[in-house]
Amino acid sequence: MHTCEHCEARSFNMCNALDADELARLASIMSDQRFEAGTTFIEEGAPADDLFNLTSGTVKVFKLLADGRCQITGFMMAGDFLGLSRGGTYAYSATAITPVTCCRFQRPQLRGLFNELPKIERQMLGLAMNELMAAQDQMVLLGRKTARERIASFLLSLSDRAVRRGRPGNPVELPMTRGDIADYLGLTTETVSRTFTQLKGEAVILLKGNHGVDIQDLDALVEIAGQEDREACFHPFDQIA
Amino acid sequence: MHTCEHCEARSFNMCNALDADELARLASIMSDQRFEAGTTFIEEGAPADDLFNLTSGTVKVFKLLADGRCQITGFMMAGDFLGLSRGGTYAYSATAITPVTCCRFQRPQLRGLFNELPKIERQMLGLAMNELMAAQDQMVLLGRKTARERIASFLLSLSDRAVRRGRPGNPVELPMTRGDIADYLGLTTETVSRTFTQLKGEAVILLKGNHGVDIQDLDALVEIAGQEDREACFHPFDQIA
DNA sequence: CACAGGCATTGATTCAGGTCAAGGATTGTT
DNA sequence: AACAATCCTTGACCTGAATCAATGCCTGTG
Numbered sequence: 001m002h003t004c005e006h007c008e009a010r011s012f013n014m015c016n017a018l019d020a021d022e023l024a025r026l027a028s029i030m031s032d033q034r035f036e037a038g039t040t041f042i043e044e045g046a047p048a049d050d051l052f053n054l055t056s057g058t059v060k061v062f063k064l065l066a067d068g069r070c071q072i073t074g075f076m077m078a079g080d081f082l083g084l085s086r087g088g089t090y091a092y093s094a095t096a097i098t099p100v101t102c103c104r105f106q107r108p109q110l111r112g113l114f115n116e117l118p119k120i121e122r123q124m125l126g127l128a129m130n131e132l133m134a135a136q137d138q139m140v141l142l143g144r145k146t147a148r149e150r151i152a153s154f155l156l157s158l159s160d161r162a163v164r165r166g167r168p169g170n171p172v173e174l175p176m177t178r179g180d181i182a183d184y185l186g187l188t189t190e191t192v193s194r195t196f197t198q199l200k201g202e203a204v205i206l207l208k209g210n211h212g213v214d215i216q217d218l219d220a221l222v223e224i225a226g227q228e229d230r231e232a233c234f235h236p237f238d239q240i241a
Numbered sequence: 242m243h244t245c246e247h248c249e250a251r252s253f254n255m256c257n258a259l260d261a262d263e264l265a266r267l268a269s270i271m272s273d274q275r276f277e278a279g280t281t282f283i284e285e286g287a288p289a290d291d292l293f294n295l296t297s298g299t300v301k302v303f304k305l306l307a308d309g310r311c312q313i314t315g316f317m318m319a320g321d322f323l324g325l326s327r328g329g330t331y332a333y334s335a336t337a338i339t340p341v342t343c344c345r346f347q348r349p350q351l352r353g354l355f356n357e358l359p360k361i362e363r364q365m366l367g368l369a370m371n372e373l374m375a376a377q378d379q380m381v382l383l384g385r386k387t388a389r390e391r392i393a394s395f396l397l398s399l400s401d402r403a404v405r406r407g408r409p410g411n412p413v414e415l416p417m418t419r420g421d422i423a424d425y426l427g428l429t430t431e432t433v434s435r436t437f438t439q440l441k442g443e444a445v446i447l448l449k450g451n452h453g454v455d456i457q458d459l460d461a462l463v464e465i466a467g468q469e470d471r472e473a474c475f476h477p478f479d480q481i482a
Numbered sequence: 483c484a485c486a487g488g489c490a491t492t493g494a495t496t497c498a499g500g501t502c503a504a505g506g507a508t509t510g511t512t
Numbered sequence: 513a514a515c516a517a518t519c520c521t522t523g524a525c526c527t528g529a530a531t532c533a534a535t536g537c538c539t540g541t542g
Contacts, residue, residue, distance in 0.1 A: 063377065063378075063381050065381070065385060065386075065467055066467055067467075069385045070385070071380055071381040071384040071385045073377045073380050073381075084370060084373065084374060086374055091374045091377065092377060114363070118359045118362070121359070121362060121363060121366060122355070122362060124366060125362060125365060125366045125369060128366060128369040128370060128373060129325060129369060131373055132325065132369060132372055132373050132376060133325055133327055133332045135373060135376035135377065135380065136304065136314045136332065136333060136376065137304075138380055139312055139314050139376065139379055139380060139383060140304050140306070140312040140314075142380060142383035142384045142427065143312040143383045143424075143426070143427030144306060144310045144311070144312045144427065145306075146528080146529095147528075147529065177488095177489065177490090178489075178490060178491095179489080179490095183384075184384075185384070186383065186384030186385065187529075187530090188529075188530060188531080189489085189490075189491095190490095190491080190492085190529085190530075190531085191528090191529055191530075192490095193490060193491055193492080194491080194492080194529090196490095196491095197491075197492085209538080210489070210490070210537090210538070226306055226307055226308075387498080387499095388498075388499065418518090418519065418520090419519075419520060419521090420519080420520095428499075428500090429499075429500060429501080430519085430520075430521095431499085431500075431501085431520095431521080431522085432498090432499055432500075433520095434520060434521055434522080435499090435521080435522080437520095437521095438521070438522085450507095450508080451507085451508070451509095451519070451520070
């Protein structure tokens with residue numbers, strides 16, 4: 001049984017602000033859950049009964065067009081929450097790309113807890129704002145960056161996220177496939193592959209099998225990504241006011 | 242002097258949940274402000290001292306790359322809030338594209354009010370979630386839709402927003418320039434113009450000068466936009482839980 | 483260990499949308 | 513009314529990334 005006190009995701013998720021008693025209260029309405037790699041546990045359009053808070057593993061969040069085109073709107077990791085709804089149904093689908101553990105909440109119960117512990121609500125507002133800012137960065141990437149810039153930005157942002165979670169920023173772990181990366185960056189598998197090869201040829205990165213990239217020349221990568229505001233990239237707990 | 246009781250934005254912004262006393266409390270820390278068309282009143286990177294709540298007019302929110310490429314992340318209208326910050330500085334720039342009126346709050350004071358009136362915080366969480374879902378839709382558009390699909394989706398979403406604000410959904414008002422539309426949809430001015438011309442040629446729309454579009458064949462436009470989930474498009478007050 | 487199925491790379495070719503360039507239509511100003 | 517100044521449209525051409533098509537490489541399974 002998972003206990004919140006030892007949760008490795010605790011320092012950067014919605015539980016962060018809670019003391020031991022409040023944590024126990026939260027735990028009482030929560031159930032631990034595990035999903036195998038490949039499991040789609042949220043389906044766009046299905047009744048949005050639950051909310052999830054990831055504690056380990058990586059999840060892809062995506063939307064599909066009628067003809068099968070896919071846009072991945074984010075890769076979720078420990079501390080991220082999942083389950084946005086629109087009119088009572090999920091706004092997107094979510095599939096585990098590695099084995100995943102998470103806390104599961106039923107909506108009505110969580111709503112009750114919000115009234116009891118407004119701190120949680122505030123914490124979630126902060127998380128939502130951060131996600132909104134990340135979404136805006138992604139719009140810049142999708143609307144205005146070249147394939148090369150997209151790949152460079154992607155590697156840097158994965159590296160940053162790893163560091164923020166207390167893991168090494170290099171080499172970068174890529175749990176997802178080339179196809180997933182393409183669906184996240186608005187490209188095709190082939191273009192992703194070609195761009196990796198190109199950066200490898202320039203000695204900017206080194207490919208370590210299919211799921212790892214060693215950054216050999218960080219400055220060059222930052223230069224290519226063209227995002228002046230790199231360090232400003234993610235204050236963990238900005239609040240709206 | 243503007244009074245909250247008669248505010249036309251009240252029914253769809255963060256003040257929605259407040260009673261008369263609470264509204265007065267809010268008004269006490271707020272100042273009315275007006276900006277002429279063309280005024281950039283939020284600059285990315287500047288100290289984020291204020292938060293704004295639009296009451297009329299249209300604002301473009303955008304981010305710039307070092308070489309001048311621009312991505313507009315949203316057009317804000319009555320009821321929308323502005324002023325997201327990251328590490329104490331604004332996360333984007335904002336320019337009025339029509340004359341704009343808004344309520345201005347100083348951050349520290351608003352923070353104090355959040356503690357007093359948690360209802361506001363909840364209301365803002367709902368607004369933020371809605372914005373996040375809109376951002377995800379925009380990622381699908383930017384990453385995976387064709388120019389034709391983008392333009393059709395754009396016209397429909399403007400029409401929907403007008404209806405939600407109690408205005409006619411047709412003809413659609415376009416206060417922004419072709420260049421702004423391009424910067425929002427990840428296209429160029431020329432492609433926007435050509436696509437309008439093409440849709441006009443197919444009798445799907447009718448151009449009414451530079452700032453109006455008459456939708457002649459709504460079904461065709463919906464078909465072209467390819468967004469199955471049109472009616473689900475924006476429950477005004479979905480809450481996180 | 484072998485082998486099957488998915489995943490990744492690479493090459494050849496195409497095409498949607500970008501770029502460059504020239505007029506035409508609005509809009510606000512004196 | 514004449515004018516800039518800006519915005520919009522249209523045309524000709526180009527190019528970055530998509531598509532089509534092999535082939536090679538992992539990785540998990542019996």
